[in-house]
Amino acid sequence: MKRTQNKLDATVLRQKAEALLKKKPLKTVSLLSEFEALKLVQELEVHQLELELQKEELVLANEQAELAAEKYAELYHFAPxxxxxxxxxxxxxDLNLSGAEMLGEERSRLKNSRFGFFVxxxxxxxxxxxxxxxxxxxxxxxxxxxxxxxxxxxMYVHLSGIAIENAEYCYVIAVDITDRKQTExxxxxxxxxxxxxxxYANAPIIIWDSQFRITRFNRAFESLTGRLEKEILGKSLEILFPPALTENSMALIRKTLTGERWEAVEIKILHSDTSTRTVLWNSATLYTSDGKKPIATIAQGQDITKRKLAEEALVKLKKAIxxxxxxxxLTDRDGVFTFVNPAFTSLYGFSSDEVIGKTTPRIIKSEVLNKSVYEVFWKTLLNGDEVRGELINKRKDGTLISVENSSTPIIDEDKNIIGFLGIQRNITERKLAEQELIRAKERAEE
Structure with a gap:
């Protein structure tokens, strides 16, 4: 199609050239010799070939320009x-098809519209x-x-604009950033x-960087340490520990950079009032996007100071017992043994395994005392009152012993009796001495 058009254009141009030539006055020329005529014809033929080559080059250049224009139009209109x-x-x-789609109207209807109307x-x-x-x-x-x-x-868009020199218009490129903005x-x-x-977490939380500098902690941590976040941000973790324990604590913390994750690590924290809190920590190490370089560690703690004190007190109490x-x-509410100390096994001759899980009457009741004594005993206990007095009990070997007894109900938070505490002292020798003294007095009075 383009070749045919080019031929038509060449015919029209020749017709115009011949018409112009006819209008020009004829020049008088001298007669040429046969050699000069042949030479002139040759030059004209060469010149004609040059013009035809130039014409073909121009036609090819024109075709390439039209093709480039078509490609540019496609790129312009169908660009994202x-x-x-x-x-x-x-x-x-003017605007391209993507621009028209962004504004939600047909391209032809948008020309001469105000862009700001769509903002x-x-x-x-x-x-x-x-x-x-x-x-x-x-x-x-x-x-x-x-x-x-x-x-x-x-639709969120990023606009880039630049004005054309010495012109009253500018070019603006719009990029759809809706997904990015929604992600942000x-x-x-x-x-x-x-x-x-x-x-607002109840547990203390702290974050430190790879240089062991404090970068973040929460209100619960402020309460734990008695320090405000703004006072110690950017400072070394070393300020959080009792001086005598700093090196050991930092040695544990350095291991987090190797990827070690704490599940339950006990580290003491120094309060601003110089007291010490015992804290059970778990941690996680944060890495760069490639997962190779540690950049921070986040740790969450549980203040177990009261529990540790209770455990220590319990250890002391057990040792004392x-x-x-x-x-x-100790017994449960039904009088079944749950604990006995070494002095009990020594007094009655039973091992703890022989006693635990058995009821007190079955093990040490002597049957010497009247049944009513035990009825009053249990009635008083179940009313929540302490019982003190002397009892005659039976050892494993069947011998009878006299004990000074103190029994106390154990009450839970709801004021329910959940068991009993018994403390007994062997007074057999004292009772025998008392009986001997009475007999001696009786003999003296005879």
Missing amino acids: LGYFTLYQSDKII SNDTKPIFKHFLKEVFRSKAKITCEVTLINNGKMP EALIETNAHLENLIN DTSGEAIF
Whole structure:
């Protein structure tokens, strides 16, 4: 098709050239010799060939230019970016198909429309400032605005604009950044949620970097240490530990950089009032995106100071009970043994395994005392009162012993009786001495 058009164009040009030649006055020329005529004809033929070559080159160049123009048009219209040509008044001179899709209208209907009409009210001031700066500075200016199009979801776009020298219009490129903005907003929301979780968590939480500098901790940690976050941010972790324990504590912390994860590591923390808190820690190490380089560690603690003190007190109590010369035992509410100390096994001759799980009457009841004594005994205990008195019990070998007994109900938080504590002292020898003294007195009075 293009070749045919080119031939038609050449015919028309020749006709125009012949018409112009006829209008020119004829020049008088001298007669040429046969040699000069042949030479002239040869030169004309060569010149004709040169013109034909030039013509072919021009035709080829024209075809290439048309092809390039077609490709440019395709690139312009079907590019994923929106291309706009705007007047200083923000009126649209031209735009591509992607730009029309961004604005939600047909391309033909958008020409001569105001671009600002499609910008959301909250970002209109940003767009107006952007366009003003584009024409003022003559440099590339960028901004981010929100486009509203035919009731669809808002589209976030990044605009880049530059004014044309000595012209009243500018070129603007629009890039759809909706996915990125939504991701950023979701990330901001997630970070805010995590920030609240950290801030208002009941457990103390602390974060430090790879240089063991404190970068973050929450309110529970402030309460644990008696220090405000702003006072120690950026400082070394060493300030958190009792001086005598600093080196050992830091040795444990350095292991987190090797990827070691704490499950339950006990580290003491120094309070601002110089007291010490015992804290059970778990931790996780954070790495760079390639997972190779540690950049921070986050640790969460549980203050077990009271528990440790209770455990220490319990150890002391157990030691006192185990070394006591008095028989001490515990039972449940039904009188079943749950604990006996060494003095009890020594007094009655039973091992703890022979006693635990058995009821007190079955093991040590002597049957010497009247049944009513035991009825009053249990009635008093079950009323929540302490029982003191002397009992006659039976050892494993069947011998009878006299004991001074103190039994006390054990009450839970709901004021329910859950068991009993018994403390007994062997007074057999004293009772025998008393009986011997009575007999001696009786003999003296005879």
